[in-house]
Amino acid sequence: MMFSTVLIANRGEIAVRIIRTLRSMGIASVAVYVEADAGALHVRLADHALRVPRYLDMEAVIAAAQSSGAQAVHPGYGFLAENAEFARRCAAEGLAFIGPPAEAIEAMGDKIRAKRTVAAAGVPVVPGGISDLASWNDFPALIKPSAGGGGKGMVLVRSAAELPEALASARRTAEAAFGDGTLLIERYIENPRHIEIQVLADAHGNVVHLGERECSLQRRHQKIIEEAPSPFVTAERRQAMGAAAVEAARSVGYTGAGTVEFIVDGRSGDYHFMEMNTRLQVEHPVTELVTGLDLVELQVRVAAGEPLPFGQDSVRLRGHAVEARVYAEDPARGFLPTGGRVLALREPSDVRVDSSLTEGLVVGSDFDPMLSKVIAWAEDRSSALRSLDRALGSAAVLGVTTNIPFLRALLAEPDVVAGALDTGLVERVLPSLPLAAPVPDEVLAAAALAFHTTPRAKDPWEIADGWRVGEPAWTTWRLESRDGIHEVGVRGLPASGAEVRLPAASPSDGSGAVGAQAAPARIVGARAVAEGGELAVTLGGRAFRFTAAREGETLWLGREGQAWALTRHRIGDPGDRAGAAGAGDGVVRSPMPGTVLLVKVSQGDQVSEGQPLVIVEAMKMEHTVTAPMAGVISELPVKAGQSVDMDAVLAVVDTEE
DSSP, X not given: OOOSEEEEOOXXXXXXXXXXXXXXTTOEEEEEEOGGGTTOXXXXXXXXXXXXXXXXXXXXXXXXXXXXXXXXXEOOSSXXXXXXXXXXXXXXTTOEESSOOHHHHHXXXXXXXXXXXXXXXXXXXXXXXXXXXXXXXXXXXXXXXXTOOTTTTOEEEOSGGGHHHHHHHHHHHHHHHHSOOOEEXXXXXXXXXXXXXXXXXXXXSOEEEEEEEEEEEEEXXXXXXXXXXXXXXXXXXXXXHHHHHHHHHHHTTOOEEEEEEEEEETTTOOEEEEEEEOSOOTTHHHHHHHHOOOHHHHHHHHHTTOOOSSOGGGOOOOSEEEEEEEESEEGGGTTEEOOEEOOEEEOOXXXXXXXXXXXXXXXXXXXXXXXXXXXXXXXXXXXXXXXHHHHXXXXXEETSOOSHHHHHHHHTSHHHHHTOOOTTHHHHXXXXXXXXXXXXXXHHHHHHHHHHHSOSOOSGGGOSSOOOSSSOOOEEXXXXXXXXXXXXXXEEETTTEEEEEEOSSOOSSSOOOGXXXXXXXXXXXXXXXXXXXXXXXXXXXXXXXXXXEEETTEEEEEETTEEEEEEEEETTOTTXXXXXXXXXSSEEEOSSSEEEEEEOOOTTOEEOTTXXXXXXXXXXXXXXXXXXXXXXXXXXXXXXXXXXXXXXXXXXXXXXX
């Protein structure tokens, strides 16, 4: 019998995506949320919502399901999705777990056991094991925590001399991250492709595969762009890999949706079992778009006891789909997590977008930084790539720095366009990608014109329109951006026609020193009109349109997938310190939102340039913030355990006189 109510034990875009399928099936949805997510989109969309202390508190989640009258729990991915004990507890309480049996989760959760199990079923595996680790002599080799996932704790070893220290390091990481120091060592395949097979199984003995997904575009073992089908996989290889994935699922009595991941030699085409994810994958939409199936609906129907409504011969792949993951991270700062309030949001309308974003949402550092997924479909791969790039170019998330420009740059890489992919490609091309370009002239002009249009003064005699007896005067705006401080002059009224005085060149050394712009300025005719969150600017005869949003003295402008934040300082304003302050001053700011883990100095301490001052943690990642110069700690407004926003002042270093 089909469920009438399902609780979703998750948050973010996957919770929103599950709610929409449940609604289409006529099933009531119950959301859970923690205090930080009280205003989140999944809470607003669900039919009912219950607060829990933590998303990982399985007893609280089960109690919420029982009190809401839910008959089933969908775990989404992450959190409790691959927790065998949670699946077992749901069953014990009479709740259907929309996922595989606990025994299958346990079998595939242990990499060593999983490898032995599927090998016994005839599935190809990478040579390796857990015995005689110290005497391993087949290099290069990859050391993995047996209980791990997501690439955490993996160590590449290229020679026997590196092995002892690598084993010790990997064991420490495994014990700290997973509570289990058991290690697995395997032959390392150079420049491999990461290709996975989507499987579906019911409780009636039916198992099918839905083709493959190419997931080779990764950074530090985290997927960035995924596609289906793979440009590398032939029909014959798809059939063979699909059959192997089906046998892997059968070997553990699998039911529901799962993914069998393979490492594939890009030269020979040989494939080897890597692991099985016993849940829905983040990248499942690309499979849905090329098969026309709703994987969440099929998960629900299988959990309700229904047989799969089709067999393997009915599965057809049509066209090509590509997905890009939009993260709250800053590629120009080494992909550190970012945060802030979403001031303006423009999501593409001509492609699929799985998102939990809303205007006003506060993005913090408590959870995974993925904000949304943009997925494009077309009849062929090249058209799908172009469609995805156009969609990303039309997107704007103002108030939070994202990786959208990085995604667009990656999509334009020749090897990506050609489909010549491997798991090391992103790291190889990263140094050549334009991740920290100077702020363009049109952005500086647009910001100055916008500030000029909305002056702070209420007295008409103080309005910065340049009026005076005789020739109009210039009003100079000092605009602070991530690459320094820029002085931009405006004369006249932007709506009816003005002149903009642009610096000859933006600072290129990151110093932020105004002296870097001492070359002759350029004067350009300009016009600006703001309407409905958009800013239309004409500069020197060229037209530009921006998405715009203000927060205090900071203006965010978005165009073609990029976003810029510019903070204004009127020259001569009381308290204007920007003339002497920039990236080279002694103000030490947090590079990401997070929690102060450790303060290593005290107020009044003498410090040297580069000396560690504060350690900030976000998403289990630590970042050490250092002194920009030698001097004395004159201000230290933070303490251990304190939450900080990105760019929050952590300390001030005064230079020694």
